[in-house]
Amino acid sequence: MEFGLSEEQVMLQDALARFLSGTGGLERTRAFAAGKDRRAPEVLQGLAELGVTGLIIPEVHGGVGLSLLDAALAAEQLGRFVAPAPFAATAVMAPLALIKAGDAGQQATWLPRLASGAVVAGVALSEITGARDGAGVEARDGRLYGRAQFVVDYESDLYIVADRARGLYLVAADAPGLTRTDFRTIDATRPTGELVLDGVAAEPLKADDSAAALRAMIDAGRVMLAADTLGAAQEMLDHAVAYAKGRVQFGRPIASFQAVKHMCAEMAAALEPCRSLVWYAGHALDHLPEEASLMACHAKAHLSEVGTFVARTATEVHGGMGFTDLVGLHYWFKRIGFNRQVLGGPQAVRAEAAALQGLAA
C-alpha cells in the first residue's frame, strides 16, 4: 500500500521543472504573451524530448506509456511555470480518444506524430460540458456542421471534435469548410478560439462506444486542469510566503504580522489536501473506473474554488506589487481563472457529480 509518488515520478517532476525554468520560466511566458506568435515551438520541442507529449501514448506508438497520474504531475509543473504549451488536449485527451475509440489505422497514423510533437491536436467538446451561444456541432452524411467554441489546445494541426450525438471525429486544421476564429482571453499562455464547420469532411473514430471515450477524455481533461491549478496555486503561495519574508513595513518583515501569517496558513491549509485529491483523481482515471468520473468532478470543482481563493489571497499578500505586471503574479492568477471555466465551471461540474451519484432530480 503506497499513496505517494514513486522515485520515477519525482524525477519526472524535477526534469520538467528544470526544463521549464531553464527555458526561461516567467520571461518566456512574458515574451509569448507580448508577441504575436500563438505557438512556442521550442517549448513544445523540449517537452517532446522529455517525453511529455507522448507520456500516455503506448510505447508501440512511440510514446512513453505512462499513466494518467504521471500526466497530472506533468500538468502540475506546466501550471507551476505558466508554460505557454499545449498539453491537456494534445498530450492527454486526444491520445485517449485515439486509444479508446480509434481503429488500428487511426492509432498508427496519429499516435506516433502526437508522441513526437510533430502534430499538435486540439479538442473541441466544450459544447458537451455546457453549450453557450447556441454553439454545437452536428454530423450529417459524414460531414460536420456547426460551431465549436473554446477549443482546448486550439493552436493545432488536428482537431478531435465531438458532435451533439457524442460521436468523435478527426478534422484537419486545414480542412476545406473549416473556419477558425481566434479568441483572446485573460490567459495569454493558452490560446483558444472557435471552429466554424460548414460541411467539413470528417473521419469518425469508430469505437463501439464513443460516448465512453468522450467521458474518459472529459474526466482526464478535468484532472489535468485541476493539476495545472494545483501547480499554479502552490507557486503563488510560495511566492507570497517568500515576498512576505522579504518585504519590510513598519520596521519588520510583513511575514511577522499575524494577519499575513494567517492568510498564508489559510492558503496552505486549503491547498495541501488538494495535492492528495489530485493524486487520487489521477490514479482513479486508470485504476478505479467506478470512481474516476466522480473524483474528476470533485478535483476540478474543488481545485477551482481553492485556486480562486489562493489566487486572490496570494495577490493580496503581495500588496500593490501583486496587482502590477512587475512581479508577473497575474499570469498565475489568470491561468487559475482559465482552468476554472474550461470543461465546465465549478457549479456545472458539481451538478454532474450529483448526477453521477444518482442524486439529481
Add this chain to the structure above:
Amino acid sequence: MEFGLSEEQVMLQDALARFLSGTGGLERTRAFAAGKDRRAPEVLQGLAELGVTGLIIPEVHGGVGLSLLDAALAAEQLGRFVAPAPFAATAVMAPLALIKAGDAGQQATWLPRLASGAVVAGVALSEITGARDGAGVEARDGRLYGRAQFVVDYESDLYIVADRARGLYLVAADAPGLTRTDFRTIDATRPTGELVLDGVAAEPLKADDSAAALRAMIDAGRVMLAADTLGAAQEMLDHAVAYAKGRVQFGRPIASFQAVKHMCAEMAAALEPCRSLVWYAGHALDHLPEEASLMACHAKAHLSEVGTFVARTATEVHGGMGFTDLVGLHYWFKRIGFNRQVLGGPQAVRAEAAALQGLAA
C-alpha cells in the same frame, strides 16, 4: 430627509434595555431555561407596562399606535437581552392580522387585550413559508383540520392560523378538538410546538384579501426576527471585544493579537451595515409597500448569514469559555440559530426574493 432614529425611538430602546437588564437579564433567561414554566409572566407584564405589547396597536384599541420600525427596535432589544418573552407573533403579526383582516368586532374584542398583555396570541403559518412532514391546515365547513408546526409565540391563549388557501382564522387555545404538543428546541427562550386541529371550530378573519394580510404578517415577522438577530449578534460582538480586552494570554491581552482584532473587525464590518438594512426594512413595512416584501426577505436572509458568522466567531474569540455555560454566550448563539430557521431559512427566503422580482423560472 432623515435616515436614523428619532429621539423617541432612542428613548424606547433605552427604556426597554433598562427594563430587560433590570428584570435580571441573562440570569432571568437562565432561570427560565432551567425551570419548568413556559411563560415568564412578570417579563410580559413589564413589557405591557412599557407599551411593547401594544406598540403597533392603534390608540383607539388601547395600544400605542407606533410603527413597525419601532417594533423592530423593540425586537432588537429583546434579542440583545435574550428575553424570554413572546413578541413577534403576539405584538406584531397577530395585531397586524386583526388590523388588516379583522372586522370591527374582532378588532374590538382582541386588540385591547393584546395591547394590555391580558391575552397572548400565537401565529401558526409556518406551513405557508415551507411545510415539513406534510403538515398543513385545511378549512372545511368552518372547521379546521390538520397540523401546524413551529407556532410562533406558541405559549398563547389565542392562535391565528393560516390554512392552505391562505385564509386566516382565530382559534382559542382551549378550543375543543385542538391538541397541543410542546417542542423543545435549542432556544429555551422561546417555546414552540405543534397544533393538531381535528375539526376545531374557528372564526375566520373576514378581510377581502386575507392573502395580503398574510403577506404583511410574514414580512413583518421576518423583519422582527432579523432585528432580534441584529440585537443578539451585536451583543455577542460587544461581549467578544470586552472579553478579548480582559483576557491575558502570552503576557498580553488577546485583544492585542492581530488575528483576534481582525476577527472582531470582520464581525463589525459585516454587522454594521445590517443595522441600516433592518431600519430600512422596518421603515419599508409601513411606508414603501412596493419594496416591503423584498426588503423583508433580504433582511431575514442576510441577517441570518451574518448572525451565524458572528455567533460562531464571537464564540471563538471567547476560546473555551465561549463553549461553556459559564458565560452563557450560547443563549445568544442559539437565539440566532432559531431566528435563522423560523419563517423560512435563508435559502428559501432568497428564492422568494427572486420570485418577487420576477426572476424565478
Add this chain to the structure above:
Amino acid sequence: MDLSYSPEYEAFRAEVRGFLEANRSRAPGHGGNGLTWQKLLIESGYAARTIPREYGGFGGEPDILKSRIIAEEFARAQLSPGLGGQGISMLVPTLLEVGSEDQKRQFIGPTLRGEMLWCQGYSEPNAGSDLAALATKGVLEGDHWVINGQKIWTSTAHLADWIFCLVRTEPDAPKHEGISFLLFDMKTPGIEIRPLVDMTGAANFNEVFFTDVRVPAHQIVGRRGEGWKVANAILRHERGSLADPNVMQSRLNALIDLMKAETLDGNRVIDNPVYRDRLMTIQGRVQALRCNDLRLLSAAVNRQSAPLAGMVVKLQGTELRHELEGFAIDVLGELGLLYGDTPRLRGGGSWQRDYMYFLGLIIGGGTSQIQKNIIAERGLDMPREPKLAKA
C-alpha cells in the same frame, strides 16, 4: 425616519433636471467640450459648488443633500458631472484648509477649470501600508528643495501638469514629523515617468523617479515637517469613494440583465436556481451597503455620528464588488474568460477588468488588512499593534 426630501430640495432637484435638459447638447459626449462644460457647471453651481468665488468656485453654502441631488440627477441623465481627479478631489480641499492665500489664488482656480492637472506623489516602493516610511529626500539648497527618490502608484503622472508630493525634508526628526508637502511642475528637469502596467493590462499607474529635481522653496504647503498631517486629513476622503454602493447597484442590475440574456445548454442562466441563490445573496449584501450609505448621508446632513458605518465601507464595498464581478464571470463560463479585442466579448470585457481592478482596490487605498486594523483600533477601541522589543 423620513426618506422624503423637503419642498426646497424637490425644487432644487427640478432645477437641476431643467438645467440638464436644456444643456444636454453642451455636455461632452453629446457635442460639447469638457472644459467649457466644466466652466458652465461651476457657473451654475453644479461643480466646485462650495468653493469660494475668489478662488474660482461657485461660492455656495455646503449642503450635503444638494450635492447628493446633483450627483443623482447627473447620473440619471447620464451626463458628465464635470471634472474629477486627484487635483480637484484631494489637493483643492487641502489647499483650502492649510494653503497660503497665494497658493489658493494661484492653484485652485486653474485646477477647478481643468487647466491644471495634478498627480499625487505619496506611495513609494518601500512605503505602502507604512506610508510614513517614505524615503524620497528633499534637501534645502539656497532657495530650492533638491529632490531625489522614487514614487509609485502615481496615476495620471504622464498627463499631469503638476504634482503634490510628500518628501522627507527632516531626516533627523521622528518618522511622522520629518515629511513636507511640496507642489511642483512635472516639467521640472530630473523627473522621469515610467508607466506601470497592472494585471488588467492597462497602465493606470506610473512610477516616477526624481533626480536632483529643483523646487522653489516657497512651494511648500504648511510648514516643514507638517506634511504627514496635511496629507492625512485628506486621505480619508479617498477611501469611501472607492466603493460607491449606488454604482454597485447599477452593476448588479447589469448582472441581472446578463443572466437573463445568457444561456447555457439553451436555458437562461437566470433560471438556474444555484446562480439565482448566489445572485440574491449578493443583492442582499448590496442592499445592506446601500442602506448603510443612506445612514451615512443622513448622519452627515443631520450632523450625527456613525463612525463605524463609515469605516466599513471601503472593506465591505471593494470585497463585495470583486465578488460580484467574479460571479458574473462564472455566469458567463468560458465566455467570461474573453478579454481585449476579441469576438464574442461580453460587456466590453468589463467583468474581467473590474474583477481584477477591484482586487487592486481591495489592496490600494489601505489594504483590507489595514482597514481591519482601523476598524478594530478606532471602531472597537482595541489595542494598537504593541511595540516590539529591540532585536
Add this chain to the structure above:
Amino acid sequence: MDLSYSPEYEAFRAEVRGFLEANRSRAPGHGGNGLTWQKLLIESGYAARTIPREYGGFGGEPDILKSRIIAEEFARAQLSPGLGGQGISMLVPTLLEVGSEDQKRQFIGPTLRGEMLWCQGYSEPNAGSDLAALATKGVLEGDHWVINGQKIWTSTAHLADWIFCLVRTEPDAPKHEGISFLLFDMKTPGIEIRPLVDMTGAANFNEVFFTDVRVPAHQIVGRRGEGWKVANAILRHERGSLADPNVMQSRLNALIDLMKAETLDGNRVIDNPVYRDRLMTIQGRVQALRCNDLRLLSAAVNRQSAPLAGMVVKLQGTELRHELEGFAIDVLGELGLLYGDTPRLRGGGSWQRDYMYFLGLIIGGGTSQIQKNIIAERGLDMPREPKLAKA
C-alpha cells in the same frame, strides 16, 4: 501509487474479520461486558497491540497498516474497538517513553485493562492557548508535593481513579522549565470536582480544584521541571484524532440519507439544486481530506514525511465538520432546531449537538488561531510572534 494491500495484509484482514464474526456475542452492546471484551482484545492483539507483554500489552511489532485494518474492520462490524480515553491514548505512551520502570509496571497494565481510569490536568482558566502559563502550584514538603490550584476542561474527572497533571513546582525557573508532570489518586483529600456544563447542555468537562492535596514525591514522571517536555510530545497525538475524515465520510452519508428522506412543501430536499450544490461542495472537501488522510497513512507506513499534510488536519477537519453539521440543520429547517427529549426530533438531535460540539473542537486542542500560527511558523517557516518591548 498502489492502493491495494499485500497478501500478508489481506490475510490479516481476514483474520480480524474471522475474530469479529466468532466473538460478536462477547462484545459490549451484544451481550458482552466491556472489561472482559477489552481483555480478549488485548490477548488477541487487537488492543494495546504494540505495548510490551511485561506491561500488560500484546507485545506486537508496530505496524501502521495492521492498526488501520483493525480500526477499519471493527468500524465495519460496528463493534467496540476496546477502551479508549486519555489514560490509554495519552498517559500510556508517555509512561512508555519517559516513565520509570516502577511506574510502567504499576500503571500501564491496570490502565490498559480498564481497571484504572485517568483524567488529564493540563488547562487552567488562565492557561488555555498559553498552556505554559499554568499556575497550579506544587511545593515539596518533606516527601510530599502539596498542590494548590485549579484545572479546567478535565473530561471524565468525575469518573477517573487517577489524574496526570501539570503542576508548577519551580516558581523561579523560566515559564516552560518550571513545570512537573505528576500522577495522583483522585480520592486524595482536597480535590473538588465541579461539572462544567457546555453549550450542548452536557457536562462533558469539569473544573477541578486542589486545596493542599498531598502527593507522594515519587509520583513524578521525568524529573522536576521537565513536565512541559513530557506533556508536549504527547499533545500532538491528540490533535489529528479530533477530525477523522472517515468519520466525516459516514456523517456525510447520513446527511445524504437525510436529504433523501426529508421534504419541503412535498419535495425531497435532495431535489433542491441549491442544497445539492452545497452538498457537493462539502463532499468535494471531505474527499480532499480523505485523500490527505490516505497520504498521511502512506507516509507513516513508508517512513516518508508530509508535515504540512499533518498540520492542516485539525484546522480543516473541525471547521468542515462544523459546517457539515450546520448544513444539515439548514436542510432540516425548523425541524433542525429541535433538541433534547422532544417529538419530531431527527437523528437524536445529533446534528445540533455536533454542530456545537465541533465548534468546541475548533476551539479546543489548540484553537484555529493557534493552528494557523503553527502552520505558518512550522509549515511555512514564517517568523514567530516577535517579542514585545517591556510596557
